[in-house]
Amino acid sequence: MIVFKQHGVTAEELPGNWSDRCRKIPAGMRPLAAIRRCRRGRQIYGRGDPAEHWYRIVSGAARKCALKADGRRQIVDFLLPNDFFGFTAAPRHAFAVEAVADGTLVACYPRNRLESIAKVDPELNQFIREAAFEAISRLQSRLLLLGPMTAVTRVGLFLLEMAERSPAVRTSVVELPMSRYDIADCLALSVETVSRALTGLQRRGAIDFDGKRTVRIVDIGALSSDGDGSIATREFIPGLSEVAQSLL
Amino acid sequence: MIVFKQHGVTAEELPGNWSDRCRKIPAGMRPLAAIRRCRRGRQIYGRGDPAEHWYRIVSGAARKCALKADGRRQIVDFLLPNDFFGFTAAPRHAFAVEAVADGTLVACYPRNRLESIAKVDPELNQFIREAAFEAISRLQSRLLLLGPMTAVTRVGLFLLEMAERSPAVRTSVVELPMSRYDIADCLALSVETVSRALTGLQRRGAIDFDGKRTVRIVDIGALSSDGDGSIATREFIPGLSEVAQSLL
């Protein structure tokens, strides 16, 4: 059994909020779902495409991203199972969404039909509203990740966020569906810096690898604290659960 | 008359999207509004406060921010007239919101009563949904501002965003309600860097000042292009209007 050095919390107790996101999908919208299977890199919708559907990740993972003139990507959000996306008040999507994992399953819901049903179905209405509110929370957490902090701290907090959003039972083991390049584009760092940060965290004993994309969180204190030992994030990441907050 | 050097577009034609945000507020929610007047720096709600209201800025400006352990702030969003805020699926607010301008007027709507009315009022429902979607758009734009780019570009894009969100008729003149410190905390830069960037843009002839907090946008090309003249943001900021996109 893995025990976190600083706090004596077993790995299994590392809190996740995944179950929170598994609220029952309203009966009214279930029959409207069209399931699509996407290979790695496959575009789910592009920038400028008419916004005719809302989407939900069933399994796998996707990235919401913008393309800059110099060819570099900026990843705005990672979508994991049960995340809804594609919300916009505008008639067209402002960002592209692409599958990250091979064989990602996406449920597509026709927007106009969903909106018609919502007119007479309070349950569906509340569901959509809360899905949108969760997207807001996710984006706000991501904004904090881009604040002024060192690369190591940023990568560490990213791993924590992924751990909490992960559906895995043992949340101390994080499966990263995305490449180092994706992480870099998401954290506004270069690939090399991400790689060095991960290596640094490993050397420090904060994490360990069971493969390039499988991370074991060993010492959650070392993960979130800065290099000099000072804790940089107390009361800082609202997206993290209460328990994780207290650990920071 | 001010003419933009690169494109020959008069100042008055610089497009704003403020009128888009002035959609009529549904009749059902108007009588519920309680108006609050806030002095500069006054907290509208704090982190951890029960989320019992939704809010709308009537006049003035506010900042949504998180406090880090080292005492530094991270500003997640600036709220301008007609922006709605306070949305959350959680029972408590994750961020604090404080007035930036003196005498800021805020409309407060009781959340539970609004939700009750929404159950039977499709119009109100759609209104709330779209207000939330707009918050999502705003946050996504802000995420792009924190991507990897130089401080000058970041400040320039910030000015453009403020210009487009401004209710002023002549959108080439931007009134900044916030201090340099606020801008720094919003863009993840130091105050000194923000100051230097503004001075640099002025020297380059991209902007001019009618006072510390009144900026005239003179050359929109120089504002959004990088130091070496290369344009860094084409097709990049979905939050900007189509016309501004074409100018970038």
Added chain:
DNA sequence: CGCGTTGTTGATAGACTTCAACTTTTGTGG
């Protein structure tokens, strides 16, 4: 007028990016 706040400018140190070389992993076709 004095004092605190806000804003500007300069010099230095530190962090990240970039460029380059290299290793490991993955996938594909013979």
Added chain:
DNA sequence: CCACAAAAGTTGAAGTCTATCAACAACGCG
């Protein structure tokens, strides 16, 4: 099943940008 090429990941050295520290100027308010 192996060979080979492409993609993904790692590591090192040098350059650039920004933060920090420090000093000072401008502004606002009692």
